[in-house]
Amino acid sequence: MAAQIAELNHVRIEHNDAQHQQRENDGHHSHSHVSETIRVDVIHPENEKEGTDDHVGPFTKEVMDFELPKRFTLPLTLTPYDGLGDPKKFLKKFRSIMIVNGASDTILCRCFPNYLDGPTLEWLCALPAGSISRFQQLAKLFEEHFAGSAIYLHDSDYLNTIKQGQNESLKDYMTYFTKIAISILDLHPEVHLHALKSGLRPGKFQETIAIAKPKTLAEFWERAKRQIDIEELRQAQKSDRTTYRDDDKTPTSKKGFKVTPRFDSYTQFNAKREDIIKEILNSKLIKPPRKAGTYQDTKNVDKSKYCAFHQKHGHTTDDCVVAKDLLERLAAGPP
Template identity: 35%
Template structure:
C-alpha cells in the first residue's frame, strides 16, 4: 500500500526520447528523501512515465515485477538505445572557433564540451583548446607558452577576452560619437541652401562635402 501522506516525485515525465539512466537517477534521488518502501518505488515509478514509456509499462506481464531493481533493469534495457554515447578527448579536436566568434563564446563552448567527458587529462584539454583557436593574438601567445595547468590557461584567456571586449566597446563608442558631428555639419548646409532676403556679401561658395 502507498502511504496516504506519500507525495509523488515532482520531475519531468519520461517519454522514451532521452537517456533513461538520467530519469532513473532523478527518481531514486527523490524517493530516497521520502524513505519510501520498495513496493512504493514500484507503484510510484509509472507516475513519472508518459507516451511510449507508459505504454511499455502497461505492456508488462502481470506480476512480472517483484522488486524495484527488476523494474529498473527492464526499464534501462528497453530504452537503452537512448543512452548518451560516451564522449572522448578526441572529440575536443572537432571544436573550432568561428571566424566571427568571440573568444569568450568559444571558451564557454569548449568548457561545456569538457564537462561531458569523464577522466579528461589536462594535457588533452590544453591541446584541444589551442587547436581550435582562430589565428590571432591569443593563439599566437598561448602556443609559445608551456602552460601546465588549466588555471594558467584560464588566466591567459581572461586577459585576451578583456582586451577583445574593450576593443569592441571602443569601436562602438567611436561609431556612435561620429553621428552627431555629421548631423551638425548637415544643418549649416540646409540653412545655406535656403534663400534669404538679405543680399549676400560673397558670390562664390565652396560646397561642403564628406570624404568618400
Template identity: 35%
Template structure:
C-alpha cells in the first residue's frame, strides 16, 4: 500500500492497513511493528518521538495515530459550500460551469434545488442568469444543456468582436511564395503541335527579320539569381538561356512562317549555298 504522508484521511488509511494485515493473520505485536513501515519520512518522526513502552497494543497505537493526524481528515462538503463559488468578472461561462460541476461532485446527496440556488448565486448578471432564474430546470442534465446554449452564444459573440477589431489570420510568407514562383519553370510552353523545319537556326532567322518584320516584344521573364553567363538570348537580351531553345521565339517564328511571311527569306537562305558554288 502507498505509505502515509499526511495528505489523505488518516482514518481511511488506517482502515486499509487493518484489512491488509488481517489477511495475513498477523499477531498484535506484528501489527505494531509493521505499521511504522508504511509511514513516510515525515510521519515516521512522530512514531520515533513516542516514549518507550508507551504502546500497549495495536489499538493503542491506532488511537495515538488518529489523535495526531486527525487534522488531515478530509472535510465533508455540503450544499452551502456551493455559495462560495463565484463567477469571476472576466471568467467565461464555460470555465465557471466546469468549476461548479466539479464542486457538485464532491457533495453527496445534493438536491437539484440546492444546486440551482448555488448556481444562480454565483453567476454574473447576463442572459443565462436571467433565463435560469425565470424558469428553473428540473434536473442537472437540463442545467448543463441550457448552459451549453449560452456558452455557444458567448463564444460566437467573442469571435465576432475579434473579427470587427481587425483580427485576421497570420499573413502568408511572401518570401516563401516568391521563392516558389522562382523555382517554377518560367519558359512559356510550346504553342504549336508541329513546327516548320528550318535549315538555319532561329538566331539567324531573328537576326535577318528583326529589322524588317514586325515582331512582338518578348514577355518579361524571371530568372533565378544565379544566371548562366555563357548563354545569351538575343530575343530577350539577357543572359540565362540560349535563343534557340526558348519557345517564346519559336512561337513567333512559327506564326510568321504559317502566315507566309518567311517564304522569301527561307528561299534566299536556301539559294545562298547554290550561289556560292556557282561563284566558285
C-alpha cells in the first residue's frame, strides 16, 4: 500500500491500541491536556522518503510532509464516526477537542482519519489523490457526503418535541417515548426524565407528578404503572358500558339472548371471582354497570342467583361472562 495510506493506518492502529491500554490503566496517563489524551510517537516509514513521487491518498504532499510535534497526543474522548448520526455535530466535537489540544489546521487533517471507522474511512481513502490541502475542504466534503445520515438517529433535543396527545393513553405515550429514547446514545437519565415529564398531557397525573417530584426514572415508572392500571380498568369499564348500550337496542322479541365470551379459557384464581369483583368495586377502581343488559329475562329471574358485578339477580358472579372477561383482561395485563 502506498506510504501515505500506510501511515494513516499505522497511526490509527496505534490510536486504537492505546485506547484499549488506556482503559486498563486508567489513572496512569498524563494530565497535561484539558481533554483525555494518549501520547503517540509519530513513526515515519523508512520507505516514505525513498519512495517515488507518485502521490496516492487524499491529502496533498505538503500536508503529509508536515512534521507532527514530537510525542503528539491524540484525544481519546471522541468515538470514531461510522456513518450514523449528524456529521455536523461530529465535526463540531472533533474540532473543539482538537483545538483544546493545540491542533493546527494541518494537524486536523492528519488526525481526522483516526476518528473514522468502516465506510467513512473507506470514503476518505477513495477521495481524489492530493485533493485535500485544508481541513475546511475535507469538512465540507464530509458534511455533504454524510448529510443523509443525520435522519437515522435522534438526539436528546428531539425528546422535548414528544408530547402526549389529547386522547393518547399514558401507556401509548410512554411506549413511543421509550422507543425513541433507547435509540439515543449516551442519554443522560436526568435529561430523559425531564423530557418525559415535560411531555405529559395536562391533567391529574401531570399534577400528581408535579407534586411528587420523582427524582429517578424508576420512581416515575412506579407511579406511571399505577396510572396505566387505572386507565386500563376505566377503559375496560367503558367497553362494557358500550356493550350494554348496544344490548339495549336489541329488539324485545329476541328472548334468551346471551353475551358471547371473549376468551376460550379463563384463569383459575386462588380467590373466588365474586370476592375479587367485590374488592375491585369496594376500592372504587371501577364502578358497577348501570344496567345488567337484556340478555336475561327480567320477568322470570332466578332470585337464588346473584351477580356482585351487575348487582342484580338472575345469574352468579362466577357465571357472569362480562365479569369473567373483565378479570381476564386485568389478569393478562398490558399487551
